[in-house]
Amino acid sequence: MTNPVLVEVLRGEVVESAHRGAISVVDADGRTVWEIGDAGQPVFPRSAVKAIQALPLVESGAADAYGFGDRELALACASHSGEPQHVDLAASMLAKAGLDKEALECGAHWPSSHDATIELARSGGWPNALHNNCSGKHAGFLCTCVHLGVAPSGYVKAGHESQKLVRDAMQSVTGAAQRTELCGTDGCSIPTYAVPLRSFAHGFAKIATGVGLDPKRAAAAKRLLSACMAEPFLVAGTGRADVPLMQAAPGRIFVKTGAEGVYCAAIPELGFGIALKCDDGAGRAAEVMIAAVLSRLLRADATLAARLDELARPGIESRVGAKVGLLQPGGALLS
Numbered sequence: 001m002t003n004p005v006l007v008e009v010l011r012g013e014v015v016e017s018a019h020r021g022a023i024s025v026v027d028a029d030g031r032t033v034w035e036i037g038d039a040g041q042p043v044f045p046r047s048a049v050k051a052i053q054a055l056p057l058v059e060s061g062a063a064d065a066y067g068f069g070d071r072e073l074a075l076a077c078a079s080h081s082g083e084p085q086h087v088d089l090a091a092s093m094l095a096k097a098g099l100d101k102e103a104l105e106c107g108a109h110w111p112s113s114h115d116a117t118i119e120l121a122r123s124g125g126w127p128n129a130l131h132n133n134c135s136g137k138h139a140g141f142l143c144t145c146v147h148l149g150v151a152p153s154g155y156v157k158a159g160h161e162s163q164k165l166v167r168d169a170m171q172s173v174t175g176a177a178q179r180t181e182l183c184g185t186d187g188c189s190i191p192t193y194a195v196p197l198r199s200f201a202h203g204f205a206k207i208a209t210g211v212g213l214d215p216k217r218a219a220a221a222k223r224l225l226s227a228c229m230a231e232p233f234l235v236a237g238t239g240r241a242d243v244p245l246m247q248a249a250p251g252r253i254f255v256k257t258g259a260e261g262v263y264c265a266a267i268p269e270l271g272f273g274i275a276l277k278c279d280d281g282a283g284r285a286a287e288v289m290i291a292a293v294l295s296r297l298l299r300a301d302a303t304l305a306a307r308l309d310e311l312a313r314p315g316i317e318s319r320v321g322a323k324v325g326l327l328q329p330g331g332a333l334l335s
Helices: 046-053 055-059 070-076 084-096 114-122 135-148 161-174 197-209 215-230 242-247 283-297 302-311
Strands: 005-011 014-027 032-036 183-185 191-193 254-258 262-267 272-278 315-317 323-329
Touching: 005 283, 005 315, 014 197, 014 283, 032 283, 046 055, 046 135, 046 161, 046 197, 046 215, 046 254, 046 262, 055 070, 055 135, 055 161, 055 215, 070 084, 070 135, 070 215, 084 135, 135 161, 161 191, 161 197, 161 215, 197 215, 197 262, 197 272, 215 254, 242 254, 242 283, 242 302, 254 283, 262 283, 272 283, 283 302, 283 323
Parallel strands: none
Antiparallel strands: 005 014, 005 323, 014 032, 014 272, 183 191, 254 262, 262 272, 315 323
């Protein structure tokens, strides 16, 4: 099955590029609300499912033991930009468990924030694992290990107790088996499993509503999503799409991007979970797709829908700042 064109890139009035993809919107009972393209094709969710991967941090009691509030829980679900607020908070989380950056096994890279990279280089610094966009998630893994009395070394490996807890949470919430033959390694070194988009959509509908989850897991899921919606900057960073999307309707929209054009989202008031994939992995196109989907689903709120429509049509500028084109939803996304 060839997925339809969902995003067009215009330069002037001419379509310069086009992006295909698939979208799944599912309710908490597993009913398909809206689907475009092949939502049954297994895809790697990458970082879009960090809110599910963080469930053991809360369920184990580690979050409470270390006094974590919304800020720490949001960072545990984050793909942050490596700005000072993110780096300092990740270090603080580790310190509460008696650890430091040397315990992180996610690897190091320069901050994705241009300004943070320039400032770090200007100061003569060099990136460490705290600057990794996944350091908050990994701090959560490590804190869970220490709280449970599990040796943290090797916590990124599939056979480690940490990843067994994550895998069990993913299987339980999405209803999809995490199969060895569909396992890859994420950029931060943990296992990632490909499952159908509609399974991720159903999972986020469940964690947004608590339907189909035991009370402890439902409470943990609600706490994590609420933290992310309360602290969107910590989930992403300056200039990142997740921030204005969640700020457009505080406490009403949860979104989380993943690498290679993946997005997962939830609208608690409607009980819907959303998962999508841009076929060519373009993040800018996935951002248009998720904004357009949210706008359509929340059309009853005209003011909110108008703001989401704006976010679904980002401009393209020349080197001198003149608007020379835009991205826009296309084809099946508008029909």
